[in-house]
Amino acid sequence: MEPIIEIKNLTHIYSPNTPFEQRALDNVNLTIYRGESLGIIGRTGSGKSTLIQHLNGLIRPTAGQVLFQGQDIWSSKALTHDIRFQVGLVFQYPEYQLFEETVYKDIAFGPRNMKLGEEEIDRRVRRAAEFAGLGDEVLSRSPFELSGGQKRRVAIAGVIAMEPKVLILDEPTAGLDPAGAARILANLEAYRRANGATVIIVSHSMEDVARLTHRLAVVSHGKLPYVGAPREVFSHGEELEALGLAVPAMNRVFARVRALGVDIDPAVYTVEQAKEALLAALREKEGE
Ligand code: ADP
Ligand code: MG
Secondary structure, eight states: OOEEEEEEEEEEEEEESSTTTEEEEEEEEEEETTEEEEEEEOOOOSSHHHHHHHTTTTSSSSSEEEEEEEEETSSHHHHHHHHHHHEEEEEESSSOOOOSHHHHHHHHHHHHTTTOOOHHEEEEEHHHHTTOOOOOGGTTOOOSSSOHHHHHHHHHHHHHTTOOOOEEESSTTTTOOOOOOOOHHHHHHHHHHHHHEEEEEEEEEEHHHTTTOEEEEEEEEEEEEEEEEEHHTTTTTTHHHHOOOBBBBBHHHHHHHHHHHHOTTTTTTEEEEEEEHHHHHHHHHHOO
16 A cells, blocks of 8 residues: 555644643554545544645644655645645545635636636536535535535535545534435545545544445544544453443443453444354354
């Protein structure tokens, strides 16, 4: 696997040398690979947003480096400028940042800033709308008449239209019902596959992201105590709960069953996996 972003010894201190000094990231290291789907999870205030805002140069490290394709993103002005188009960031509640009179214009805003031609802008707007799950008929409407879920999709389409190599979304499912959340995650997965892009999804709900991501990085007090495949991370279910994380329900149930002395897979986190693990345990018992 080829690294696309390397985070090296990254520390971020807000308001240094004041009474409000806050060490939001503390010597963090993480390599993010081209084409992967990465979930970043942690409770509110753990440092997730601070971490991802470093990846497109929105905030500058207090110490350490962020490399994009091997180059420090702060090493030249051109690179610091360019990184905003290569690494697209969708903020939490991005629907509050819509401002154009039509959905089309809103989605076109990013590509227009990239100084693309009219034809290319049009192609990108339509393609991005499709990836975000918006029908053509929505493009001429005012974003302000849309439902909350649709506004969120418009904002996501606006970033997708820049066709970033890395697409980062800060809590993209916050405030959506489970069906709406699942649809947005499926749309993002389709974008990743079609473009070979890297997709990074930030969430305080592990259940949402664990199903759709190859790897999870757990943020706690400005550090990354666990990084790995969901199964690896969830094998530490009890430690994650101790860090105040909402561990998936099935993972919690299985931890309780294990505590009762039953030898059962600790890495389970979905209902389907739970079924498999229970059937395997029953088969074993019958064989005794
Ligand atoms: P998360 O996204 O996981 O909720 P954040 O990265 O927003 O966490 O915040 C990490 C820590 O940094 C928190 O203690 C938060 O209060 C603090 N923080 C975040 N943004 C700022 C800021 N602009 N100024 C000062 N402190 C901040
Ligand atoms: Mg946040």
